[in-house]
Amino acid sequence: MTGFVVLLGITAASFSFGMVAVLSTMIGTAAGRLGRVERALVNQGLFGYNAVLTGIGIFVFLQGSNRWWIALIGAFLSTVVTAAMMQWLAKLKIPVLTFPFAVLTWLILLVSYRFEAVKIGPTLSPAALSAVTINRNETPDMISGWIHGIGQVYIMDHLWAGILILVGVFLAGWKQGLLALGGSIVGWSTAYFLRADMSWLNTGLYGYNAALTFLAIGGVFGHGNKTALIAGAVGAAFSVPMTAGISVFLAPYGLPAFTMPFILTTWLYLGSRQFLRNW
Amino acid sequence: MTGFVVLLGITAASFSFGMVAVLSTMIGTAAGRLGRVERALVNQGLFGYNAVLTGIGIFVFLQGSNRWWIALIGAFLSTVVTAAMMQWLAKLKIPVLTFPFAVLTWLILLVSYRFEAVKIGPTLSPAALSAVTINRNETPDMISGWIHGIGQVYIMDHLWAGILILVGVFLAGWKQGLLALGGSIVGWSTAYFLRADMSWLNTGLYGYNAALTFLAIGGVFGHGNKTALIAGAVGAAFSVPMTAGISVFLAPYGLPAFTMPFILTTWLYLGSRQFLRNW
Amino acid sequence: MTGFVVLLGITAASFSFGMVAVLSTMIGTAAGRLGRVERALVNQGLFGYNAVLTGIGIFVFLQGSNRWWIALIGAFLSTVVTAAMMQWLAKLKIPVLTFPFAVLTWLILLVSYRFEAVKIGPTLSPAALSAVTINRNETPDMISGWIHGIGQVYIMDHLWAGILILVGVFLAGWKQGLLALGGSIVGWSTAYFLRADMSWLNTGLYGYNAALTFLAIGGVFGHGNKTALIAGAVGAAFSVPMTAGISVFLAPYGLPAFTMPFILTTWLYLGSRQFLRNW
Structure with missing residues (x-):
């Protein structure tokens, strides 16, 4: 379903x-x-x-x-x-x-x-770091940005795609739905607070990795317990600078970060969990 | 010998x-x-x-x-x-x-x-991706390209080097010779089909990784059985986009891909073989 | 202390x-x-x-x-x-x-x-490889360069920082002090011999990785025996091209090599030691 x-x-x-x-x-x-x-x-x-x-x-x-x-x-x-x-x-x-x-x-x-x-395609263009700019002139549209963050999980820059995918996740379980939406919100807010590019915020580019990270750490791997939820929220927030850093590294190649920020953040959580036993 | x-x-x-x-x-x-x-x-x-x-x-x-x-x-x-x-x-x-x-x-x-x-030296020059071009104006010389593909295994851009190295491989065993030559042909053809740079085709730059891959997968690691030969041919073909992708990644540094496409393709074959048990 | x-x-x-x-x-x-x-x-x-x-x-x-x-x-x-x-x-x-x-x-x-x-900050600026230059017009100041090499271990481009950090290392043990200073000297000399950028020499940028490498291989991991000291000196020298290569790789991003040359050199020593049993 x-x-x-x-x-x-x-x-x-x-x-x-x-x-x-x-x-x-x-x-x-x-x-x-x-x-x-x-x-x-x-x-x-x-x-x-x-x-x-x-x-x-x-x-x-x-x-x-x-x-x-x-x-x-x-x-x-x-x-x-x-x-x-x-x-x-x-x-x-x-x-x-x-x-x-x-x-x-x-x-x-x-x-x-x-x-x-x-x-x-025309959307990807390689750029030296000196040509990377931060567009702060667009008006941020919070709720649309959060939904787009869900759609971007499947690389869809489209509002209805975001809505339907979110519905799909809720159908898999209301906890999953809340984690995904919550992750997208945490990602959006962290990026907003750090004064990120407005069009990236509006198209959900700081949301999808956060959504996946919150789902993975807070849900799948954290078994949904309380510390896992906190770790998941921290992870979702950390996926935002991770997204920024990786996308800058890829800028000369014109490549998107894809889900690499989610992957690396989740790996770091799982790897460190053995040692930092309170997580 | x-x-x-x-x-x-x-x-x-x-x-x-x-x-x-x-x-x-x-x-x-x-x-x-x-x-x-x-x-x-x-x-x-x-x-x-x-x-x-x-x-x-x-x-x-x-x-x-x-x-x-x-x-x-x-x-x-x-x-x-x-x-x-x-x-x-x-x-x-x-x-x-x-x-x-x-x-x-x-x-x-x-x-x-x-x-x-x-x-x-003067042959290597760093270039931003926007400056990378595909030269389609040279006339492709099939057989010379295949032989150059063998010479490039030892980084030799030279017809006689290619011929003698091929003779050397045949002296090690006619199977090895056929695999190496076959790999170079598969590589050349794949690149030709994908409409690659003509001077790269003529100097064997899409051939040597394919030759090494066919030798490794079809011969050394595949023990020469029939499925290994098919996997080797697929691997040889895959080494071509691998060569292209790695060389683009290295373009800003002006570095050649060397044998990295062969290495990664062979590793992927060996790693996946455990799981994909029919290979 | x-x-x-x-x-x-x-x-x-x-x-x-x-x-x-x-x-x-x-x-x-x-x-x-x-x-x-x-x-x-x-x-x-x-x-x-x-x-x-x-x-x-x-x-x-x-x-x-x-x-x-x-x-x-x-x-x-x-x-x-x-x-x-x-x-x-x-x-x-x-x-x-x-x-x-x-x-x-x-x-x-x-x-x-x-x-x-x-x-x-203003000190880091991304540059294409074609814009990387080697400044040979400054006068090399040997002893100051060696001391700066120690200060750069803590990313300090400052003479007194270098002196005090060196004193600190000597307080931990005169062997450690000699290894650190010796490493900085080996690094500086190797870079000087290879005709490196003079301002890099004077600010110790070829010294700190060499100092750390000499300390790690000659001291910590080599237990201070004679072959370890030779391996440490070779490692300190090798950390210099390592520093150069990594810093060129990072040039388009404007990032410093930090301690990565020391890390990779020490790993190579430790990894190879199992095999090259005479080390």
Whole structure:
């Protein structure tokens, strides 16, 4: 049910996006099955999740008709990267999360500078740090920004996508819904307080990593207890400078931070938890 | 015998290159021996291989007379890096391959921007992504491109070097020869299909990583069985976008991708093989 | 006693720096305690050391009054990063050293390009590699350069800071003092020989990583035996090209190399020691 409403949200942004999402999920799950990955792992959704994000990520930021098959090949490749990362990160006892999506999509977007068959879209443009500016002239629209923060989890810069995806998360459980929305609010507020770019605030670019982080630390890994909720809120706030720093590092390449801030923040929480035993 | 013919190929490109190759191999092997590395490991050639590539890589891309001793010190340092990487990667059960060569040579080439004693050659020039272009005006020369792809395994942009190195690989075994040549062809064709830069195609820059990948996955690690051959061909093809992406990432630094695409592709194959059990 | 004299040295450079150092150490140690890290680990000083460097690093390179609380939040966050790194690096049997400081401070300095509340100071300016120059017109001042190399261990570009910190190290033991001073001299000389930028030589920027490396390899990890001293001197010399290479890699971001050259050099020594058994 959640999956269906999320898909509806993606389709609301664009019918093509919905198509890519469905096909990528199918490819990701099928590749996992074909490769005889243990059924439990495939069903857990890790393969499908990375595949759908990779497919959408490539499709949204490329242009031209080739992006169809590039997105689907990307979805397939994401399963290989996911399998390898699971193998390696297991030894460090950290979860793969959406690391394969972020790294693989970066790679494929960069490829556009070397192949005429791969055309980068107009929204991404490489810039030296001296050319990075902070736009403070837009009017911040709080609630719209929070909702966009949810939509950006699936790389959707679209209000209705955000609303429907949020509904989907609430359908999975009201706790999850509150954590996701709360995370987006914490992210937005932290960025607002630090005097961030207004258009980034309005399009939810400081919200989605915070939402994912709050969900992961406060919910999935923290088992929802009280200290985990506090750690989750701190993590959601920390994902904001993480987003800023990573996006500056990527500025010369014109790449978005994707979910890397969420991944690194969650890893830091999990890694430090062993030592800082009060968390 | 293979070693001798490969050396002949390198010498065909330039007598100095041959000298550096011989001296670097000697330094690499001697350093391994002196450090009392287990004889088996040294004989396996990992230390010598990284040393010779590091020596040649530094020598080819630097200029001025200082490059002689810088290349040889680099060859020595490569043994330290190789030893450390063997130690660390053993825990992840992935082989070192030529990772020490790629990383150390990058470091030493970058150093030229801070020391007058280290002079970077004219072929490498840093460029912002906005200045990266795709040259489609050259006429592609298929067979020459395939052979150059073999020569580039030893960083040789030279037809006779390519021919002799290929002969050397065939002398080691006709299967190896076919895999190397096949890999170079797969790489060239994938890049051609993706409408890559023609001068990159003609100088084999999309071939050598594909050749190494096909050899590693189809031969060394895949034990030459049928699924391994298919995986090797897919890997060889994947090394092409990998080469493009890494070279774009390095463009602001003016560094070549070296063998990093081969290394990462092979690691991904080995890491994912545990999970995707049909490979 | 050592701590007190080092603090005096930092305060000599600027009273604010001293304040930040004291507060950061307190935060680092308190966070470790609060998190119920085993007392032994906290007392070992790793948490405090990374906290104080992070606090000072942020404070020195930012400007405006906000840098006070940003530095202290940074000091707190450094304990989380330190805890996580300890967890992960333990599996590779390599020590954390000051890795958390270097990475976290880089992140927070980059953040300034996205938030108006975080103001980068005037000393750091991003530059394309084509704009990197080597200033050979200053007169080298050997002894001052060596002392500055000691001061730069705590990011102090100040002669008296260098002198007092050196006194502090000697108070901890004359061997440590000699290793630190010797390392700074080895670093300075290697860079001078390679014809480095004169103002970098005079401000000790090639000295501090060499000093730390000599201390770590020759002293702490090498147990002061004779081969360890030779390895330490080689390591100190190698930290110089390492510093140059890393600083070039960071040039487009305008970030200093911090202690990363020391960290990587020491890791390489420790990793390779298992194999190269004569070290």
